[in-house]
Amino acid sequence: MAPAVGETEEPAEFRRAVEQMRTAALRPEIELEDMPRPRNLAPFSAAFSAEVVVDDEELGGGRIVLLHDPDGHEAWEGTFRFVTLSRAELEPEMATDPLLPEVGWTWLTEALHLHGAQYVAPSGTVSRATSQGFGGLEGQIARTEIEIRASWTPVGDDLAAHMQAWLDLLCTCAGLPPLPPAGSDGEGVVPMPSRSALRDR
Template identity: 35%
Template sequence: MSQDTEIPQYFHEAVRSMTEAEVRSGIQITEIRPPRNLAPLSHAVGLEVLHTDENSGETTIAADSSGHDAFGRLILLHDPSSEEHWRDPISDQHLPKMRMVAYIQADMDASVASDPLLPDVAWDWLTEQLDGPDCTFTDLGGTVTSTASVRYGEIGGPPRAFQLEMRASWTAHGAELSAHVTAFSHVLANVAGMPPEGVAAPRFGGNQSRQAMQR
């Protein structure tokens, strides 16, 4: 964030709410360095899907035994000089609008990645989570991309790899952003193919993703 920008108290509250947000079990949240020069004030958190090593039983953020991985980034951007505000009908206060920028990348099995409905379903996961009672937002937009990569010659990795990428942004109303982070963690869990909480560990991008798409 810019050294010349005075940081208002509500932005401190927004950062605190993101950092202290509860995320879905099986996901780890940490503060990360936000991209530079996108806004006078910014903050970012990284969300990583945890994996349990089949041999040691230890939990790590490394890829699982099949080489699948999934992670997300959620960035808060704000310009205090902006004239855009939102009036809270309950308190009658004019609260700041802040822009949330989200990114998810997840490895997929070929059977899931080839499903033509995958982008639509993944976007539905995002809208359903943000439509919860505690997320107040407008101006949601973004893209979902399903890609296939084929490796040739002397390069490491599987011969064929499939990934899903989601890029989205929306305007959050007010400084309480914990619900946005919580919602985002559930979207990441769905994209990563994690089973419902309390069920055995998933195989990322595999049958669990297909079952989630069918729910």
Template identity: 40%
Template sequence: MIHGVASPLGNVAGLQLPAVTEMSAIPLVFRDAVAALKSLTPRREIELDEIRPPKRLAPWTYALGAETCGPSGTEVTARLVLLHDPDGPPSWQGVLRLVVYLRAEVNQDLAGDQGTTELGWSWLTGALRSCGTSHTALGGTVTVSSSTKFGELALPEQEHELELRGSWTPLDEELSAHARAFHELLSAAAGLPPVGVSVLSSRSAERRRNL
């Protein structure tokens, strides 16, 4: 059984550790990986927090949760989970594994386009590539779904959503580039402009036209 305990690594809500009392009992590779994931300050449009990671996926786990909203109002939520198994499961091809879960609103046109799943996957592969990460055993799924609400308070009537699940084994000695890739993935999914560039939202544009 894995238990969360207070640790110098940070907020216990973001860690799932065996019950240990000495820092030396925590694997150095896991400590360094957590420190690297926590080291990056997200852009102001992204809200990032430590969260409780899934249980029983690995002996040592850590997780970050993120939310953002793009200029067009696209809402995105995501989680980045770090797994560490000193035994190195064969499918991982290493002792560390990164897992990402992302959900993003999409419009009706994208929801009906067969190429939208490839677009969603390109957000992840593009982020890993642009940040110069070294990795192996990358895999995952992208699902686009639509739902219809009913009843007097069921607004909006239709919702369309893209869900991305991906995982990979980092080969870099430290994970800062992978943390940057997670931030880049969020930015791509939300349609955020490059840092320092302002985009006039549709709502702001409408207000200006009405002045």
């Protein structure tokens, strides 16, 4: 990630943070890619996109951006900031749950806690959007998606834990069971449900 012509060389702590994010373990269902870095949000940034794919079907996805301002940012309460988006199609019974926004936010905070990812100044929104076909698409089954937009400031040097928590959030939104974090008492790999099993929940 060498800076383009005219850009300031990236600080060592920022390069180290990005490399830590790259060390996060990927489940077989996760497809992770680099994204073009956003401009004008912070002096330095890095971005990744991810999709959750089971049986060649995309069940969810999102993006995560790491922002860095060596001088600090008052609103962030630190020099780093994560900005994330997570989305997935919902099962019909979950789509009508009035507590869905609270539950969705809990998925994020629990994932961060599970991986020991400490943070301050969290903020975000949880929304659901339903699409219904009309006219030529009238026979299309109504779909409802959950979308979690969140940002927080990491505390400490272990940014890989924050990346891992976000990847877990994507899988939770997509309906996959969680895996135990590295070093936990959980052993083995939790079997992944088939596409039909996910649909039959």
